[in-house]
Amino acid sequence: xxxxxxxxxxxxxxxxxxxxxxxxxxxxxxxxxxxxxxxxxxxxxxxxxxxxxxxxxxxxxxxxxxxxxxxxxxxxxxxxxxxxxxxxxxxxxxxxxxxxxxxxxxxxxxxxxxxxxxxxxxxxxxxxxxxxxxxxxxxxxxxxxxxxxxxxxxxxxxxxxxxxxxxxx
Amino acid sequence: xxxxxxxxxxxxxxxxxxxxxxxxxxxxxxxxxxxxxxxxxxxxxxxxxxxxxxxxxxxxxxxxxxxxxxxxxxxxxxxxxxxxxxxxxxxxxxxxxxxxxxxxxxxxxxxxxxxxxxxxxxxxxxxxxxxxxxxxxxxxxxxxxxxxxxxxxxxxxxxxxxxxxxxxxxxxxxxxxxx
Numbered sequence: 001x002x003x004x005x006x007x008x009x010x011x012x013x014x015x016x017x018x019x020x021x022x023x024x025x026x027x028x029x030x031x032x033x034x035x036x037x038x039x040x041x042x043x044x045x046x047x048x049x050x051x052x053x054x055x056x057x058x059x060x061x062x063x064x065x066x067x068x069x070x071x072x073x074x075x076x077x078x079x080x081x082x083x084x085x086x087x088x089x090x091x092x093x094x095x096x097x098x099x100x101x102x103x104x105x106x107x108x109x110x111x112x113x114x115x116x117x118x119x120x121x122x123x124x125x126x127x128x129x130x131x132x133x134x135x136x137x138x139x140x141x142x143x144x145x146x147x148x149x150x151x152x153x154x155x156x157x158x159x160x161x162x163x164x165x166x167x168x169x
Numbered sequence: 170x171x172x173x174x175x176x177x178x179x180x181x182x183x184x185x186x187x188x189x190x191x192x193x194x195x196x197x198x199x200x201x202x203x204x205x206x207x208x209x210x211x212x213x214x215x216x217x218x219x220x221x222x223x224x225x226x227x228x229x230x231x232x233x234x235x236x237x238x239x240x241x242x243x244x245x246x247x248x249x250x251x252x253x254x255x256x257x258x259x260x261x262x263x264x265x266x267x268x269x270x271x272x273x274x275x276x277x278x279x280x281x282x283x284x285x286x287x288x289x290x291x292x293x294x295x296x297x298x299x300x301x302x303x304x305x306x307x308x309x310x311x312x313x314x315x316x317x318x319x320x321x322x323x324x325x326x327x328x329x330x331x332x333x334x335x336x337x338x339x340x341x342x343x344x345x346x347x348x
Contacts, residue, residue: 008301010270015337104298105307153266153339158292158311 001033003041004052009102009150013050018057018146021082024124028058032080032122035060044100046138048145051101057083059142063135073134084119084143087128095137097151098165108161109154111140171220173202173254176233180242182213193236194219202254218254259291259313262343263320265327269336271297271306279308279338282330287318306336311343 007013021028031054039047039060046061062078091113098106114132117139121127131139141151155161178190187206194201199219206215225233225246237244267279276295283290290312298305314320324340331338 008305009298009307010268010301010303010305015269102298103300105296148337149339150268152268152307153337153341155264155266155309156341156343158264158294158309162294162296162309164296 001037003038004034006038006042006047006051006100007053011053011101013053013055014101014145014150015148016050016055017148018048018050018055021056021058021120024082024120024122028056028082029122031056031058032060032082036062036078036080040065042100045134046142047100048142050145050148057146059084059146061135061138061142063138074132075135076129076131079129079139080119080121081117081139081142082120082122082124084117084139084146086115086140086143087118088116089140090114093133093137095134096163097137097141099141099151102150102152104165105152106163106165107151107155108157109151110156111137115139117143171222171251172224173218173220173249173251174199174225175247175249175254176217176219177214177245178237178240178242179212179214180240182208182211183240186213186240186242187215189240190215190217190236190242193232197221197225197232198223203256218249220254259289261314261316262291263288263312263314263323263340264343265308265310265312266339266341267306267308267310267331267336269306269334271304272334275306275334275336276308278330278334279310279327282326283310283312283323286323286326287315288323289313289315 031049034052035047035049038052043066045063045065046059048059049056059081063075064072089112093111093113094108096106097109113136115136116128116130118128199221201217201219203218233244267275280290290310292311294309296307314323327338327340
């Protein structure tokens, strides 16, 4: 298990389409462990494989991480997402979003309020979850990474949507 | 009958400029119709459209000159027509996002391409990032595709340009929702 350096914009890995995972082997298990341990050492709630330089469709999300005890949003705990797909999205939320790989900027981004995502776990077992609010946002953000898409690509208004980050709260 | 003016004031930023400028306009009996301000680095700029029953000129009007002198601002004043003062919303709007490694010529190449594709730029902002292994560059452009332009042709040209500049360029339509 290793904490790996997080790739920062403009690293080319961040704008590349990731490959579908075909083998659920020990290499994948190692990748998931590295992603998880790197996430828990970071100020974020989700991490995608391209953010540590691996172009595979793998992400981890845990919105309990960094949440204050009394403000933990509804969640499914730690989620390992291998080959995730957004099955359904409903409602709108426009959160102010940041990214571990673009630490200098924040943006208001339009996202679904509720999503259904299908994925595999590290053992190759498929599952489907329905999520809402902050966790739904994190899922959409991490799936975007696997498509080579940053939140910068979803900005809808120049005057009101882009902010320079002052610090990591 | 109301006279319409466009005024700009640009100079080093200092606390109190906006209050000083708008107080003076209020004292002159002016009504603000529209305004925008911004800071770039330590420089400040404000643009105002206002109406007044009086005829004004920046050279001939002592109080605007005094404000400029006191706050070390370049002040300009231009009379405009009522129709020029009116905000005209764009009809076929798009946002173009460009990001990649910083290199000279990104903005000029992208804006030239947009102009050639009949895309009228209405807003632009750039951000240079420095925390990565190399400096990054992020450019956002909002604008209107004129009737003689084609979204497909715009997408195609920007895709080719993005490959040439080794930057990612995305185009998305601005579709406001009535909620």
